[in-house]
Structure formats: C-alpha cells, structure tokens
C-alpha cells in the first residue's frame with residue numbers, strides 16, 4: 001500500500017448527501033477481476049450522458065457538462081469534499097479503487113458509511129471527518145475561489161487552507177500508523193499467528209462443532 | 214459478571230488480540246465467498262504466495278452474475294463469465310467448497326448459508342457483501358467486508374476491527390394483517406434513517422421479533438445495513454434451534470447437544486445496557502412502500518408521496534426534490550395510484566420459501582395486469598426453487614403470467630441480463646432503491662412480496678384488501 005504523509009491537492013466539491021457506492025462506481029464495472037482501471041468510470045452515471053459499459057472508449061463519450069467532476073477548474077483534484085453518509089450502500093471496494101485510480105487520495109466529509117470508511121484506509125486513502133459547520137464553510141470557500149487547494153498533513157493531523165488557516169482533525173492511532181507507513185495489514189496480523197493458533201486450540205475444546213468440517 | 218448484550222458476548226468470544234488503541238484482532242468462523250468481491254483477494258494471495266488459513270471455514274457460490282433464465286444457455290457476457298470462471302478456478306486451486314453454477318444447491322450467498330446450516334449461532338460470519346448482516350438472525354455476528362478484508366480473512370482467519378456500539382430496536386404491539394417482516398424493517402429504517410445505525414450493531418428484539426419465523430428474522434437483519442449498521446442481530450431461541458436441526462452443515466449427535474446448550478446463552482442479559490434504544494409500536498403500521506431513492510424514503514401504502522415544501526431543512530429538502538425528480542413523482546400523489554411497469558420478487562431480502570408462499574397466496578387464481586411488461590419471480594436458491602415447485606407455487610405464478618426463474622441476484626442489482634430500462638418503474642422485494650440500482654434510470658419501489666404480488670395484479674400499488 002502507498003504511504004500517506006503530506007498531500008497538497010486541489011479540492012473537488014461534491015454537494016450531495018448519501019452518495020452511495022453504486023453511484024461512485026456502477027455495478028457493470030464490478031465485473032473486472034482487477035484492482036485498477038476504474039478511474040475513467042468513477043461516478044459514471046453522473047459524469048457521462050450515455051450509458052457506460054466496460055471496455056468502452058471513455059474519451060469519446062459525451063460528458064455531462066453539469067457534473068462538477070467535468071468542470072475544468074477541478075481537473076486533477078486529489079481531495080474530495082463531500083456531504084454526510086458518504087459511501088453508503090454496497091461494500092464494494094471498487095469504490096475506493098475507483099477514487100484512487102482517478103487520483104483522489106483524501107476525502108473530507110461530515111460522516112461516512114462504516115465499510116467504505118474502512119476500505120479507504122486499506123487503500124491508502126485518508127477519509128477525514130469534520131463537523132457540519134466546517135464542511136459547509138469549506139463548500140462555500142471552494143466554490144467561491146477557483147484553484148482552492150489544501151495541504152493535508154497526516155502526521156500532524158492538520159489541514160491548511162490557501163490562506164494559511166489550519167484545521168485539526170482526528171484519526172485513530174492505529175489506522176494512522178498503518179497509513180503513514182504504508183503497512184500491509186496481513187503482514188501485521190501474521191506476526192501474531194501464534195496467538196491465532198492458541199485461540200484455535202482453546203476454541204476447539206469449547207466449540208468443537210466449529211472445527212469439524 | 215457484568216450484564217452483557219448479545220453482541221458483547223459474541224465479540225468477546227472471538228477476541229484473539231487487542232492492540233493498545235483498541236483495534237482488535239477477531240477470529241472468523243465462517244467466510245462466505247462470491248464471484249464479485251473475491252477475484253482481487255485471490256490474486257493477492259497468489260501474488261504473495263499465501264494460502265487460505267482454514268479452507269474448511271469457506272463456502273463459495275456464484276450469484277451476482279449468474280443468468281436466471283431457464284434455457285441453460287450459460288452466461289452471454291464474456292466479462293461476467295470470466296468472473297464466474299475465475300471463482301471456479303480459485304476454489305478448485307485452493308480446495309474450497311463451491312456450489313457452482315451447475316450445482317442444484319447454488320443460490321444467493323445469504324440464502325444458502327442458513328439453508329445448509331453453514332450459518333450457526335455465536336459464529337462470526339463475514340462475506341464481501343454488505344447484506345451479510347442477514348446471518349445475524351441466528352445470533353451470529355455477521356457483517357460485510359471489503360475485498361482487502363476478504364484477503365485478510367483468507368490469509369489469517371482474522372480481521373482487524375473496532376468494537377461497535379450497541380443499539381437495540383424493540384418492536385411491540387399487534388401487527389395488522391398483511392404487515393410482514395419487510396414492512397417492519399422498512400418502518401425502522403424510516404424511523405432512524407439510513408445513517409441511524411452507523412457505528413452500531415443493532416439488536417432487534419421484542420415480542421414482534423420473537424413471533425417471526427427465521428425467514429422473517431433474516432429479512433429484518435438483511436436490511437440492518439440499510440439503516441447504516443454493519444451487523445443486525447437477534448437472540449437465539451427455540452425457533453432458531455428448530456430451524457437448524459438436521460441441516461447438512463449443522464452439528465449432529467453429541468456435538469448438537471453441546472452446541473444447543475452453548476447457544477442457549479446467546480441472548481442479551483436482562484440488565485445489559487445499550488448505548489442507544491429505539492422502541493416502535495407496530496400496531497398502527499401499514500404495509501410500507503418507498504417513494505424515493507433511499508430506503509429511508511418510505512411511507513405507509515395508504516399514504517401519499519411526501520411534499521418537499523413541508524420540509525424546513527434545506528439539505529433534506531433538496532435531497533427530496535432530486536429523488537422525486539428521479540422517480541418521476543409529485544408530492545401529494547396517493548401511493549396507491551402509482552402505476553408500475555415491472556415487478557420483481559426475489560433477492561436475499563425476500564426470496565425464501567415463506568416469501569414465495571406469501572406472494573403466491575395473493576396471486577392465486579388472478580392474472581398479472583396487461584400494463585405490466587414483466588413480472589419476475591426469482592427464488593433465492595436451487596433448494597428454495599425445488600421446494601416451491603413441490604408445493605405447486607411455480608404453477609400459481611406461471612398461470613398468472615409471472616416468469617418463474619432460476620436462482621440468483623438477478624434484478625436486485627442488475628449485474629446479469631435482468632434489468633430496468635431508463636424510466637421504468639418497478640415494485641421490488643429487494644433492499645436498495647438507489648438511483649440506477651436496478652438499471653440506469655430505473656425507478657425502484659421497495660415493498661414486501663405480498664405488496665409486489667398485488668401490484669402485479671392491479672398494475673399499480675394497492676392494499677391487499679383491494680384486490
């Protein structure tokens with residue numbers, strides 16, 4: 001996993017609440033057996049005017065000029081500003097894969113669905129939670145000022161806006177540790193494999209029926 | 214001993230290691246696998262030269278992409294086909310039990326787990342699918358995970374988790390006739406909202422839940438995720454035990470007795486404290502119908518489509534306006550005047566035998582309205598299909614003009630060929646009415662099997678007493 005330390009990136013404002021993972025990456029793109037290549041189909045149904053299918057040449061498809069992702073001023077954004085309950089619905093990890101493949105490394109929202117929130121950390125994306133008022137003011141600032149970008153500093157847990165204003169954010173210690181160091185969870189857990197085996201021995205006595213097949 | 218909730222108990226029994234900040238390694242007893250969220254996890258194993266820790270905990274089945282037409286032609290779409298054959302190959306390679314497309318036991322992953330007794334009380338159960346919450350109906354801790362976590366469970370038999378908070382949803386009062394498990398859970402979501410359960414494990418309890426069959430309980434827990442909770446749970450009682458007895462993967466002999474004894478403690482202690490409690494009196498509840506693009510946008514069938522002008526919160530109002538526009542509805546329209554194009558009875562929410570009986574009861578001796586373009590019944594599994602056929606339910610549906618299909622996810626998410634065209638309106642027994650869920654531009658109304666059946670007959674939503 002790619003480590004996340006300090007990111008300086010343009011902010012893309014997506015002003016909708018309850019954005020679900022079906023909207024982030026529609027189901028027809030879930031047929032892939034790979035982790036990459038989802039970026040051109042991020043928000044496919046909102047982003048293009050036609051119906052997208054895997055294997056299409058996305059460069060030739062009609063873009064929806066009213067969808068914020070297609071506004072030239074937000075091209076190459078790396079930070080996504082969103083509303084409440086972002087990432088609800090299906091557990092598909094294709095959603096963070098699509099965000100990442102598009103170039104988004106950080107999401108800022110008032111709240112997230114649990115599974116999506118978790119999936120972000122597994123893929124080197126930092127989801128930051130800020131309260132509603134702060135989010136509202138960020139939306140206003142981003143929309144008012146073209147080129148609005150922020151510096152997200154994970155080790156120091158701060159966001160710095162273009163005027164040098166600093167916002168602090170919370171992140172769980174363990175998740176931060178893994179993200180900052182780009183650690184692979186499986187490797188970490190396998191360091192405890194003796195504990196897993198001990199646990200299994202104990203459970204075989206208490207609940208033998210769970211080990212019979 | 215401090216009084217514990219059911220969730221606390223099952224959690225505690227599975228702790229392998231606790232990191233300093235509270236992140237916990239928990240042991241996983243059952244790992245269900247399907248074709249959509251597993252290929253990248255298997256690829257990860259191959260790349261790292263790792264093997265599954267315990268293949269005997271794994272059970273795999275293709276469901277999302279499988280065709281449900283009965284002509285036996287196989288999968289047309291090469292991309293879908295590759296995903297299914299990739300699952301077959303991976304299972305074969307690692308020695309994982311799979312009910313493949315040709316297996317009579319094949320079906321929707323959340324239907325087959327319980328059906329075979331692969332879902333047991335007190336287990337931790339995961340699957341790369343958010344509706345894994347279904348299995349919580351058995352007093353198991355069951356929740357959906359992402360693909361990285363699928364790989365993590367395969368490789369280590371564990372997951373890194375943080376404990377959720379406890380919420381109890383207590384349902385009491387006498388249900389009116391025609392009010393089903395589906396209506397109960399839709400009403401709960403309407404009450405607490407789609408993010409109301411975020412961060413919680415929800416335990417459903419109270420006399421109304423106790424009266425439900427296991428199938429009804431599964432319907433309720435299935436939709437816990439639509440209330441934002443990764444896990445829904447119901448305490449173990451005689452209904453649970455009776456359901457499991459004799460199922461192929463359930464314990465037998467001495468182990469059965471030992472297991473039943475162990476399971477008897479899988480309920481919340483009397484004095485346990487929940488972080489949040491919600492109580493709902495269901496006695497005035499009518500069958501529920503969603504009107505918008507989120508499961509919380511739901512009303513009684515006797516009600517009207519709500520009017521955004523009545524809402525003061527501007528973010529909420531704009532959400533309603535957008536939903537109504539997408540759904541092609543106007544505030545104030547009586548729900549029972551809304552006309553349908555298609556009807557879908559199926560999905561892991563409502564495709565079990567009881568659901569099909571409930572729908573067949575309404576359909577019996579009647580005809581699907583001419584205005585309905587397509588009415589589908591898709592049983593949840595091969596075994597459900599066979600059981601329904603032995604009762605003659607298929608004939609009831611076919612005689613009425615429904616299509617009787619093979620098992621799979623089908624039009625619940627339209628990854629196979631079954632889908633809505635833009636603008637088409639569908640009464641669906643599935644669990645998500647998000648934009649485009651059943652096909653781009655498609656309009657979904659979530660309802661119970663009985664209401665879906667009634668809508669097929671009438672051509673529009675209607676109360677059961679009206680047909």
Ligand code: SF4
Pocket residue numbers: 276277321322323342344560561562621622625626643644
């Ligand atoms: S039936 Fe629908 S909700 Fe259930 S597993 Fe299949 S796609 Fe998911």
